[in-house]
Amino acid sequence: MEALLYWAGMAAVAVNAITGVLEAERKHMDMVGAITVATATAIGGGTLRDVLLNREVFWVADQAYLATAIAVAVLTFFWARQRPISEQLFLYPDAVGLALFSVVGAQAALQWHAPWLVASVMGVVTGVFGGVLRDVFCNQVPLIFLPGELYATVAWVGALTLIGLQELGVDGTTAAWVAMAVILVLRAAAIRFRIRLPTFNAPS
Template sequence: MENLLYWAGLSAVAVNALTGVLDAGRKRMDLIGVVMVGAATALGGGTVRDVLLARPVFWIADQVYLIVALAATLAVFFVVRNLRLPPRLFLIPDAFGLALFTIVGTQIALEWQAPWLVASLLGMITGVVGGVLRDVLCNEVPLVFVRGELYASAAWLGALVLVGLQALSVSPVAAAWAGMATVLVVRLAAMAFRITLPTYSERE
């Protein structure tokens, strides 16, 4: 399970860095701006999780995460900076990053003895905060706050699937894969079919 968490975490960092670059590129940021957005997107959610758990911040404890974030940011920047890309292209890798980070965050919280509900919320926070930072730095309303397709709720559902399966004595690895699949399927289905949560509407 430790190997799966480690490689899933590195993959999530790389994928989220990619989404940061794609979003920053639409704002015509220079290299420094892109690096800042990419790093914040890749490392922000896990940083908040670790601070809340009073745990050593993951990319400070193991700088491989920071190296991967910077390397992915620079590689994507130089590969795509002269290409014309669809404006919503970043949403696909964003869904994969959301799934990976949510499950990694939930499992880490469980290993640090967080109660099941707290662990599921910390998993959701790990998944969504990087995207919030990306959108704020790019001067956009964060996806998680927009009245649109399921986002944070998809992450929370996947985290609850992981917690629930482990409570039923399913192996942590199988539970992790099931949780990731849940987040990814729900998020992609919501994007494809415009599935949203009910919204508050005030009667006049």
Template sequence: MSTLGQWLDLIGVAASAVAGALVAGRRQFDWLGVAVIAGVTAIGGGTVRDLLLDRPVFWIANPSYLQAALAATAFTLLYARRRRIPERVLETTDALGLALFGIAGARIAVGLGHDGVIAVVMGVITGSFGGLLRDVLCNDIPMIFRQGQFYATAIILGCSLYVLLIGQGLETNLAAGAGMLAILGLRIAAIVWNLRLPVFRLPPEDR
């Protein structure tokens, strides 16, 4: 992996850890609970991806990712004791984690020779499964399953754009940047304008 790619992954880990810590803080977990939830959010999706792709788990192969998650968690705990952290910080850090992790997962799958569909699936797993595990542990409906949330859809579209661009011969880093911006932009737009997918409802049964 390039140095730039590793730095982006570290930023994604830190951003996701902050988001996880804030979710745990809103539920008044103790410091150990906050660390667990932040860690699961930061490394959960990448761990599932690596196990499915039968490759070394990224944070075991390179402990700097775990260190980044712990450092971001500690910073959040200390900062939140002095200042109130707005809800939008949680939404923004979560969106940033989606963008960075989603494309990271797709890049890894493409690098291993998998086709575009698998790359998109791995992008979704990497980007959203940490948050899914976080929400399950916090006894919440996972964000990916909440009614109409424009969440995993942003990853699907951004990773599809990435796969399409590299298929057209665009340089990998440029295609990755376009995919990340697409995911981040779509997720933030969904938050600001409450963009939602149509909800599937069955008609009531006749009695």
């Protein structure tokens, strides 16, 4: 389980760094701007989680995470300059990052002996906060605040799936894979079929 969490976290950092660069490229940022956005996207959610849980920040404890974010950002910057960037190219890697980070965040909180509800929220925080920073830095409305966007909700469903399966006796590794699949499938379906949550409309 520890190895899965480590490599899932590393993959999440890499994928989120890619989405940060893709969004920065759409805003015509230079290399420094793109790397800054990518790094904030890659480590922002996990940083907030660790601060809230009062534990050592993950990329300070292991600088391989930070090195991965920067290296992937540089490679993606030069790759993305060679071809046009579509919205779909941005959204699907973002869904992968959401799935990976949400599960890693929830499991990290569980290992820190957080109650189940707190752990599920930490999964959401880890999954979405890097994307919030990315969108704010790029002068965009964050995805979680777009009307009806099925984003933070699927992260919470996945985190609760992880916690629920482990409570039922499913081993942690299997629970993590299932939870990541749930998030990825739900988010991909929301993108593909434009599934939206009900929005608040006050009666006139």
